Amino acid sequence: MVKINENYLKLPGSYLFSEVARRIKVYSDAHPDAKITKLSIGDVTRPLVPAVVEAMHQAVTEMGTTEGFHGYGPEQGYDFLRDVIAQYDYRDRGVDIDPEEIFVSDGAKSDCGNIGDIFGVDNVVAVCDPVYPVYVDTNAMAGRAGEYQEELGRWNKLVYMPCVQENGFTPVPPQEKVDIIYLCFPNNPTGAVASRAQLKAWVDYANENGSVILFDSAYEAFITEDDIPHTIFEIEGARTCAIEFRSFSKTAGFTGTRCAYTVVPKELNRDGASLNKLWNRRQCTKFNGVPYVIQRAAAAVYTPEGREQTRANIAYYQKNAQVIREGLSQAGFTVFGGANAPYIWVKAPHNMGSWDFFDLLLDRAHVATTPGVGFGPSGEGYIRLTAFGDAEATAQAVARIQALAHHK
Ligand code: MLT
Secondary structure: OOOOOOOOHHHOOHHHHHHHHHHHHHHHHOOOOOEEEOOOOOOOOOOHHHHHHHHHHHHHHHHHHHOOOOOOOOOOOOOOHHHHHHHHHHHHHHHOHHHEEEEEEOOOHHHHHHHHOOOOOOOOOEEEEEOOOHHHHHHHHHOOOOOOOOOOEEEEOEEEEOHHHHHOOOOOOOOOOOEEEEEEOOOOOOOOOHHHHHHHHHHHHHHHOOOOEEOOOOHHHHHOOOOOOOOOOOOOOOOOEEEEEEEEHHHHHHOOOOOEEEEOOOOOOOOOOHHHHHHHHHHHHHHOOOOOHHHHHOOOOOOOHHHHHHHHHHHHHHHHHHHHHHHHHHOOEEEOOOOOOOEEEEOOOHHOHHHHHHHHHHHOEEEEEEEEHHHOOOHHEEEEEEOOOHHHHHHHHHHHHHHHHHHH
């Protein structure tokens, strides 16, 4: 009889965003007249920019010709995309990344989950708390998280680093030795950022302890302050201890188009092995690359028109973030994030729990959010709102929350 991966049986309930979607659907079915504004999952709403659409059209046309047809591409991504990524995302910031260190993929979510394939089961994994649930759940699936403790809402073998108001939602390296460290800045879900000095402390820790930092910088395009690093590789020493994940999802509206990349420096060795080579081996075996048409679309993001147009979309979402942040502050809520990130982290009033606040806003303001506790125990008492909605709908949602706050 076949044996299943029993780690899957230990996973609690459903994936956070599926559970949120389920609850919104239950509410909508029971209240068909309620027009819900979804500021829950961080999914973009602005259409693809003209430069990207044009590049896709051209690539589709090419694919319909004998000369322009592309079959299997390189598993690591086409040079035309890896080269512009290296140039615009790194060299222009004074960071030297070789195109061969860039692996194009179908999403940062997939890469953050799949990267675990190249690490042994016995590593000690540290995550921020609250945390993007993919880091936790994929380690649980791989058997690195131990047992789920329902009453505590945490896994007994993971090291949780509380990210709370007192530490500005940014953790310092732990006293104990950990092997794999997930960091995400600008942060999902709190919207916090890490300074150069804070990241340097992590890089030094990782190099001293032989750890690896898995750095998710999917939201770097939302940084507005000049001195906040956009990539971990701006930090001296990161090339020997860090892997970075990037995505076109939030920067160029690719959540439904799917394209991202992961940077694994050639100097990153552990246990006598090159992690760049291991990841290359993993990708060549399990992944057949991102479609040619999509990679052409992603490359168009770096053209002068593409850059200008995507910057305008980002500015649109940044304005939403400001509307949410300021609107909820004015209504008396304690609000974090939203200044360098598309996420706004809001404290529930009167010591309410996250799910109760979620239910209240859904029922009384018709605004769907994500309960903070879904991201980890330290998220209890918070909800997360995203800035990726339609501007008018977002402003109206904020006005309804304000009316609710004033009414209470
Ligand atoms: C989120 O809402 O946290 C993200 O959009 C989910 C994701 O990127 O997978």
